[in-house]
Amino acid sequence: MSDAKQIFIKDATLNAADGDQRAFIRKALGGYYVNRDLQKARYRDWERARDAASLAKWTAVNDLANQLEKFTANFERNGGVVHWARDAAEARAIILKIAADANAKAIVKSKCMTSEEIHLNDALEKAGYGVVESDLGEFIQQLRGEAPYHFVFPCMHVKREAISELFTKHLGTAPTDSPEELTMIARRHLRQLYVDADIGITGANFLVAETGQISITENEGNARLTAALPRIHIALSGIEKVVSRLDDLAVLLPMLATAGAGQPMTCYNTLYAGPRKPGECDGPEQFHLVLLDNARTRLLADPEQRDALHCIRCGACLNVCPIFKNIGGLAYGTTYQGPIGSVITPHLRGLKQWNHLSGASSLCGACTDACPVRIDLHHHLLHNRRNAMKQSPSLFDRAFHAGFGFVMKRPTLFALGGKVFRATLPLLKKLPLPYMSAWLKTRDLPAAPAKSFREQWKDHSHG
Amino acid sequence: MADARSDILARIREALQVKAPKPHFKSEETQGQPVKVGKQWLPDGGETTEASLVILAEQLAKLKAVLIRVPDEAAAGVAVADLARAKAWKQVAYHGASLVRPVAAALPCPSWEADASFEKQKLEGCDAAITSCEAIVAQLGSILVSSASSGGRALSILPHVHVVVARVDQVLPDLATAIAQMEAKHGAQMPSMLSFITGPSRTGDIERILVLGAHGPKELYLVLVG
Numbered sequence: 001m002s003d004a005k006q007i008f009i010k011d012a013t014l015n016a017a018d019g020d021q022r023a024f025i026r027k028a029l030g031g032y033y034v035n036r037d038l039q040k041a042r043y044r045d046w047e048r049a050r051d052a053a054s055l056a057k058w059t060a061v062n063d064l065a066n067q068l069e070k071f072t073a074n075f076e077r078n079g080g081v082v083h084w085a086r087d088a089a090e091a092r093a094i095i096l097k098i099a100a101d102a103n104a105k106a107i108v109k110s111k112c113m114t115s116e117e118i119h120l121n122d123a124l125e126k127a128g129y130g131v132v133e134s135d136l137g138e139f140i141q142q143l144r145g146e147a148p149y150h151f152v153f154p155c156m157h158v159k160r161e162a163i164s165e166l167f168t169k170h171l172g173t174a175p176t177d178s179p180e181e182l183t184m185i186a187r188r189h190l191r192q193l194y195v196d197a198d199i200g201i202t203g204a205n206f207l208v209a210e211t212g213q214i215s216i217t218e219n220e221g222n223a224r225l226t227a228a229l230p231r232i233h234i235a236l237s238g239i240e241k242v243v244s245r246l247d248d249l250a251v252l253l254p255m256l257a258t259a260g261a262g263q264p265m266t267c268y269n270t271l272y273a274g275p276r277k278p279g280e281c282d283g284p285e286q287f288h289l290v291l292l293d294n295a296r297t298r299l300l301a302d303p304e305q306r307d308a309l310h311c312i313r314c315g316a317c318l319n320v321c322p323i324f325k326n327i328g329g330l331a332y333g334t335t336y337q338g339p340i341g342s343v344i345t346p347h348l349r350g351l352k353q354w355n356h357l358s359g360a361s362s363l364c365g366a367c368t369d370a371c372p373v374r375i376d377l378h379h380h381l382l383h384n385r386r387n388a389m390k391q392s393p394s395l396f397d398r399a400f401h402a403g404f405g406f407v408m409k410r411p412t413l414f415a416l417g418g419k420v421f422r423a424t425l426p427l428l429k430k431l432p433l434p435y436m437s438a439w440l441k442t443r444d445l446p447a448a449p450a451k452s453f454r455e456q457w458k459d460h461s462h463g
Numbered sequence: 464m465a466d467a468r469s470d471i472l473a474r475i476r477e478a479l480q481v482k483a484p485k486p487h488f489k490s491e492e493t494q495g496q497p498v499k500v501g502k503q504w505l506p507d508g509g510e511t512t513e514a515s516l517v518i519l520a521e522q523l524a525k526l527k528a529v530l531i532r533v534p535d536e537a538a539a540g541v542a543v544a545d546l547a548r549a550k551a552w553k554q555v556a557y558h559g560a561s562l563v564r565p566v567a568a569a570l571p572c573p574s575w576e577a578d579a580s581f582e583k584q585k586l587e588g589c590d591a592a593i594t595s596c597e598a599i600v601a602q603l604g605s606i607l608v609s610s611a612s613s614g615g616r617a618l619s620i621l622p623h624v625h626v627v628v629a630r631v632d633q634v635l636p637d638l639a640t641a642i643a644q645m646e647a648k649h650g651a652q653m654p655s656m657l658s659f660i661t662g663p664s665r666t667g668d669i670e671r672i673l674v675l676g677a678h679g680p681k682e683l684y685l686v687l688v689g
Contacts, residue, residue, distance in 0.1 A: 028671040045504040052501025054486050059497070062483055065475040078653070084467035136677055137668035153668065160669055179669040183677055190678065194621075195583050211646075211653055221620050221664040221679020227656070228616035229583055239471065246646060250639035251501040253659070254603060264506065264522065265603040265638075267665055268620075268679065270658040277655045281578040282615040293471045301478035307486070374486060 004333055005356040011331035012360065021157065025325055028156050032319055035262025042264070053255050054374040056248040057310035060209070064300065067209045067242045068291070074212025078274030080287040088118035091292050095120065095201070095234060096127055098288055102232050104129065104198035108190075110216075110223035111135035112203030113151050113313060114236045114292060117335040117348075120201070132193050134222035136186050143170050149329035151336055152260055152315035157328060190222070200226035200284070204237035205312065206252065207289075209244045213271040214289065217256060224268050233275065233284040239291050240300075240309040246271075252312060259372035260314030299347040305380050308343050310373040317367035317377055323360050332357065339367035343380040346388075355388035415452065422448040508602030508636030515601035515636050522604025526662030527675060528683040536562070539628055539686050540569030543593065546684065547571055550624070552590040558614025560595040562628050562688070567593055578614035586617055591624035592680075597657070598644060599629055599685070602637040605661040606685060607645075609654040616656045625660075625680040631689035 015021065040046050060067050072082045085091035099107070107129050109115065121142070124131045133142040137154035141147065143166050148154035155163075163182050164175045173185050194200075202223050206215040214235055216223045227233050243252065249269075257263040276283030300306055318324045318338030329337040334345045334357070342357035358381045367377040389397060407413050425448040429440055451459075465473075509515030523530045533539045543566050547555065556577040557567040567574045574593075577586055586592075594613035596606050606627050613619045635641050638659075645657060664679030675681050 031667075031671055039506075042506040043504060044507060049501055049504040051486075052497040052504065056497035056501075058483075058486055062479065064479065065472050068472065068475070074651075077651075078655075084471055086467050086470055090467060134678065135668070136666045140668065153671065155668055156671060158669075163669060179672045180674050182669055183666055183674040187676065187678055191587060195587055211651075213653060213657075219664070220666050220677035222677070224616070224620040224658065225678055228620060239475070247639055247642045248497050250637070250642050251497050251505065254505060254638065261667070263661075264525075265605055265659065265661040267661050267663075268658055269605075269661070270656060271653070272656055273653040274655050277610070280610045280615055280655060281581040282583070282617050283610060283655055291471075293474065297471065297474035297478050300475060301481070303481045303483040306483040 002353045002356070004353050007333055008331060008356055008360070011333075012327040015328045015331050016326045021328065022326055024159065025157060025328065028153075029319055029325070032262050036258060036316075037262075039258040039262055039264055043258075049251065049255060050372055050374050052251045053372050054310065056243055056252060057312070057373050058307070060243045060248075061240060061300070061306065061309050063244070064239065064242065067244055068239060071207050071209040071212060071242050072291075074210070075207075075214075075274075075289060076212070078212045079277070080212070080274050080289055083288060083290045085290055085292045085294070087294050088292075091118045091236065091290050091294070092120060092123040094290050095236070096123060098232065098234060099124070099127070099129060099199060102198060102286070104232065106193070106197045107131045107199045107201060108193055108197035108226050108230060109133050109138075109201040110203070110218065110226040111138050111154075112201065112236055113148075113335060114203055114238055115201065116148065117294065118236075118292065120236070132190070132197075134190050134194070134226060135218070135220060136183060136222075139186055139190070140166065147330065147335075149337070150315060150318055151313060152318075157330075194225045194229045197226075197230040199232045199234060200230040201234045201236065202226055204235045204241055204289070205256070206249060207237060207242040208246050208249070208271070209242055211246050211271075211273065213246070213273045215249060215253070216270050216272070217253065217266050217268075219261070219263075219267040221268055224270060227270070227272060227284070228282060231284055232286045232288070233272070234288045234290065235272075236290045236292065238296055239293055240296055240311075255372040256312050256314050259316040259370065295348045299344060302347070304383055305343065305347070307373075307375050308340070308347075308380060310375055311340050311344075312373060314372060316370040316372065320366040320370045322362055322364065322366070327360070339377045339381070340375070343375075343377055343384065346384050351384065351388050352392055355384055358382075358384040358388070415454065418452045422450075422452070502637065502639045505637065506602050508600070508640075510636075512631070512634065515634055516631070519599065519601040519604060519634060522601070523662075523685060526604050528604065528662050528685060531684060531686045533686060533688055536565055536688055539688050540566045542686055543626055543628075544569045544571055546626070547591070550590070552624070554589045555591045555593060556586055556589040556614075556618060556622060557593040558595060558612075558618060560612070560614075562595045562630070563593050566628055566686075577618050581615060581617075583617060583621075586621050589622045591626060592618045592622040593626045593628060594619050596627050596629050596633065598641045599634045600636075600638050600641050600659065601634055603659075603661055605638070605641075605659040606683075607641055608658050608660060610656040611654040619658070619660065620679045623676070623680060624682045624684070625663075626684045626686060628686045628688065631687055634687075
């Protein structure tokens with residue numbers, strides 16, 4: 001059993017038993033469901049809008065090399081600098097070099113999951129830079145020394161009392177139980193940091209090939225400030241974020257907001273084309289974009305699951321997932337939690353180590369229904385299970401399938417096996433069989449029928 | 464070793480040798496350009512200016528942004544001056560646009576044309592910012608500002624209050640129309656920043672409870688002239 005799997009089973013079991021925390025998460029998501037449905041009702045045809053969104057991403061991802069070449073040419077024409085990184089280490093090295101060349105000290109960051117993926121903060125801090133996360137949820141998680149719980153709602157599991165204590169400890173503020181007051185504490189604390197920072201680091205939600213703009217979606221305004229005040233702006237993005245046309249965003253931006261947060265549009269959707277231009281009064285002197293592969297091309301090479309690269313990171317699949325709601329985001333041990341994380345992590349980090357996430361699913365399909373770009377999430381979990389079995393079947397799997405095949409091809413043996421099974425079923429409850437005992441602790445087995453289906457069929461046919 | 468760019472592009476081209484099936488869509492109509500087909504399925508932005516203005520007012524109210532309709536520019540100046548008195552603004556920064564200058568001149572408190580002599584520390588100390596905008600999207604209640612039309616990048620985001628002065632004819636039905644207008648107006652020379660502002664800054668990071676004014680403006684006013 002892989003280490004990651006062992007940790008997952010332990011954490012998931014603990015969290016699933018924490019009724020209070022589960023109720024808290026359900027309550028926190030309650031408002032989201034209401035708002036999402038209200039917004040979806042404003043669409044003249046949500047299902048067809050999903051078709052259009054999916055088409056926009058499909059078109060770009062299946063022409064990725066050309067789209068990226070077009071995008072980078074236009075990005076550079078706008079005065080930006082593009083850097084390519086094959087993996088996390090290269091991306092970190094590029095960003096460290098930009099910081100060193102600029103003689104920077106203070107860095108302010110807005111929310112960027114790709115930077116979590118490459119553990120950028122650790123690298124920057126080790127190199128001696130002060131790094132502050134400015135998104136409120138990320139700021140709280142940074143103070144807690146904890147990874148984000150949900151890639152859109154990073155601290156949704158933390159109660160206000162804990163946040164108040166955290167702020168008292170780190171910022172010396174008076175305790176309060178008002179979310180409003182807690183937000184204002186963070187606002188006051190961060191304002192001067194934006195003004196003083198040398199470098200602002202952001203993510204990117206979309207890269208527009210035809211114009212060379214990057215699009216950043218947010219609610220708080222922290223990304224706007226991060227890209228406005230420091231003298232250098234560095235954006236970090238996965239290569240799959242490209243869309244071919246600017247007007248693709250007319251579909252994607254509203255759908256991202258509605259699916260992800262139940263909003264008509266997130267508060268700030270901003271397109272950046274280069275650093276400050278002649279005639280503009282402010283903005284950074286340099287604008288760098290780091291394009292990261294980090295195994296995305298491995299996922300691209302699997303045509304069956306290529307659509308997982310259509311993901312716009314709205315988080316809708318997490319919000320509806322019964323597994324996520326019961327085990328929580330931290331148990332996954334991944335940068336991207338929930339169904340999309342369970343699908344892509346085995347590609348990004350290795351199937352052998354991470355296939356257990358494919359099993360952490362009820363295959364209910366709620367994620368697939370929720371996805372605004374129609375990623376076939378729950379089937380991909382099955383595809384991963386199948387691929388894992390093909391790649392490295394365990395001794396048990398091999399023996400089980402060989403035995404199953406042997407019996408299924410022999411009807412008499414199958415009938416005999418059924419008879420033995422029906423007769424011994426009550427005993428199963430008493431035997432301490434692995435897997436079975438944990439399952440049966442809280443569940444009843446139905447009584448075995450006296451006759452098999454085939455026997456019953458025969459009786460009825462004669463009657 | 465090849466450079467990272469050629470390596471990654473080669474990996475992509477190799478990966479794409481095997482084609483992925485085109486997604487199956489609900490209807491044949493979806494085979495064209497995403498937005499051309501998608502526009503009609505998105506939320507309604509109104510067929511006529513009147514209809515768009517009704518939708519805009521509804522959207523802004525839901526977003527907790529304040530819409531102030533005034534007949535002319537002089538009335539815009541009076542409305543904003545009233546606001547400044549009611550909120551006791553001490554210092555206001557503004558964008559030197561033709562629609563904004565007269566409004567700033569009517570203020571009862573000191574004001575500063577931020578894009579003429581930009582200083583970020585001084586801007587941090589301002590109570591409010593007044594800017595113009597590129598367009599307004601009725602469908603979503605969004606106000607489109609740019610580094611050209613709003614006095615740079617920081618003016619519309621750093622002060623605690625943002626007041627936008629716009630003309631009624633800047634109201635467009637939907638996002639697709641606004642984007643098409645930007646493409647027609649700027650072409651390959653886009654401003655370095657274009658931002659769709661949809662309501663005052665907000666967060667739900669603490670227990671998913673809505674709080675306004677996370678980092679950007681806590682209050683957003685749209686003064687619509689005409």
